[in-house]
Structures are given as structure tokens and as C-alpha cells.
């Protein structure tokens with residue numbers, strides 16, 4: 001009797017182990033195929049200015065789009081995720097120093113990264129949130145690239161990406177935004193320029209930077225990072241409907257809410273939104289109120 005039970009349990013465990021291995025192997029193949037896919041896109045070239053006013057404007061865009069959170073204040077790159085289970089993801093060194101962008105990195109390469117989430121060879125970049133940037137106007141993207149190209153080289157060599165077992169499974173199940181190129185409309189035609197000013201229209205354009213976490217309808221939802229704090233409804237049906245412009249401004253600049261909560265920069269990146277101008281905050285506020 002005992003032997004029979006043992007034989008059965010052994011059999012069941014064997015089947016389970018085989019099922020887990022097959023599942024993992026399937027996820028591994030799916031993710032590798034996605035990473036290995038070559039995208040063929042038409043890159044529309046734009047002018048990249050070099051004058052100092054454009055470069056200064058680009059520095060403001062770099063600061064307010066949160067590029068520095070991942071690529072660093074000096075643009076020399078960072079180990080963005082380092083976890084045995086999830087894996088290791090490297091935010092590239094964007095300077096022309098050692099370990100940085102290769103010599104001959106062209107304007108076309110910049111546009112491939114920013115508008116399509118792709119490398120020079122047409123393979124997808126990992127994690128780089130180009131889905132938040134590809135709709136940027138030609139004018140603003142041109143200034144941003146002008147700024148990044150103008151910064152002094154920093155020597156900083158970084159290790160390679162390495163996807164861990166949990167990272168593989170979550171990416172295979174589409175629970176981790178591993179490959180931004182999949183979320184991009186590669187035929188989108190960006191506007192030449194967007195008129196700046198304290199208007200809801202400009203606020204809608206700026207709110208691109210909020211949709212990755214607050215979702216495209218800005219009504220909040222689960223964090224893009226597994227286990228992260230969920231975002232909140234920032235349309236008129238949430239607290240924005242009750243807060244004055246002054247109160248909203250204070251939340252974006254200090255993380256302190258009128259009801260006495262302190263938002264953590266790791267959850268809600270107010271160290272990024274604190275760098276917005278008053279006019280930009282007002283524009284976003286006006287837009288959110290219309291939703």
C-alpha cells in the first residue's frame with residue numbers, strides 16, 4: 001500500500017516538475033524571440049539644433065522627463081534593476097565617453113531610440129520607456145537630443161543586461177514592460193511643434209509623462225513594476241477635482257498632499273515634477289480638470 005502511494009506521489013511530482021520546466025522553457029523561447037525580432041521602420045529625420053538656447057531648453061526637458069532617474073544626472077548610465085530573480089537591466093551611458101554611445105552614433109540612431117525604442121540594428125531596446133517619448137514634437141525632441149549630444153563625455157563602463165527567471169516569466173506573460181517597441185505606434189507622425197502656455201491643450205501634451213504609471217486614461221492602476229505602489233486617479237473624479245491649483249502645485253513640488261500624506265519619490269517621482277515651471281504645472285492641472 002505504502003509503496004503504491006509513494007509511487008503515485010513520485011509520479012505526480014515528476015509530472016509537476018516536467019510541467020514547470022515546459023512552462024519555463026516556453027516563456028524563455030517567447031521572450032528570446034521578442035528580443036531577437038528585427039523591426040523595419042521608416043525613420044523620419046528631423047533637425048537637431050546646436051545653438052545654446054535650444055541646448056538649454058533640452059536640459060529642462062531631460063530633467064522634467066525623468067531621464068536622469070535612469071541614466072543619471074551626468075548621463076553616464078546606471079544599473080537600473082539588479083535583482084537575482086528579475087535580472088539586471090542597464091540604463092545606457094548616453095555620453096561619448098568610454099562605455100558610452102559608440103563613435104558614429106548618428107541622428108538616425110537617436111531617433112530610432114527615442115521614437116521607436118530600437119537600437120541601430122533594429123532590435124528592441126529593453127525597458128527604455130520610449131512609449132512615453134515618441135509623441136514628443138519634433139522641436140522638443142530636437143532640443144532634447146541637442147542637449148544630450150552636448151554634455152561632456154564621462155567614462156563609465158557598465159555590465160550587460162541579464163534577464164533572471166522571474167523577469168523571463170513576467171515578460172513572457174506581458175506583466176513587465178520589457179519591450180517598449182511593442183507599445184509604440186511606429187507610424188505615428190509627431191507634430192512639428194506644440195504651442196506652450198498655461199492651456200489644457202499643452203497640459204494634455206505634457207501629461208504623456210504621467211501615463212506610464214497613471215495609465216492612458218489617467219485614472220490610476222497597478223504599478224508597471226511588480227509589487228510597486230499602485231498609482232491614483234488624477235482626473236477630476238480623484239483628488240484633483242477638490243484641490244486648488246496651489247495645492248496641486250505643492251503636491252508636484254514637495255510630494256505633500258493637502259490631506260497630510262507624504263508621497264515617496266520612489267512611488268510618485270516628485271523630484272522630477274518639482275522641476276516643472278509654474279506654467280507647465282498649471283497646464284497639466286487645467287487638462288486633468290477636464291477629464
Ligand code: HEC
Pocket residue numbers: 062065066067068069070071080089090091092094110113114118119120124125126127128129133144148
Ligand atoms: C525607466 C528608466 C529609463 C528612463 C526614464 C529613460 N531611459 Fe533611456 N534607456 C533605459 C534603458 C534600460 C536603456 C538600455 C536599453 C537597452 O540597452 O536595451 C536605455 C537606452 C536609451 C538610449 C539608447 C542607447 C543605445 O544604446 O542605443 C537612449 C538614446 C536613451 N535611453 C535616452 C533616454 C532619454 C533622452 C530619456 C529621457 C527622455 C530616457 N532615455 C529615459 C532606461 C530609461
Ligand code: HEC
Pocket residue numbers: 206207209210211212213214229230231232233234238239240251257262263264267268269273284
Ligand atoms: C513612476 C510612476 C509615476 C509617474 C511617472 C507619475 N506618477 Fe503620480 N503617482 C504615482 C504613484 C504610485 C502615486 C500614488 C502614491 C501613493 O499613494 O503614495 C502617485 C500619486 C500622484 C498624485 C497624488 C494623487 C492623490 O490623490 O494623492 C498626483 C497629483 C500625481 N501622482 C500626479 C502626477 C502627474 C501630474 C504626473 C505626470 C507629470 C505623474 N503623477 C507621474 C506614480 C507616478
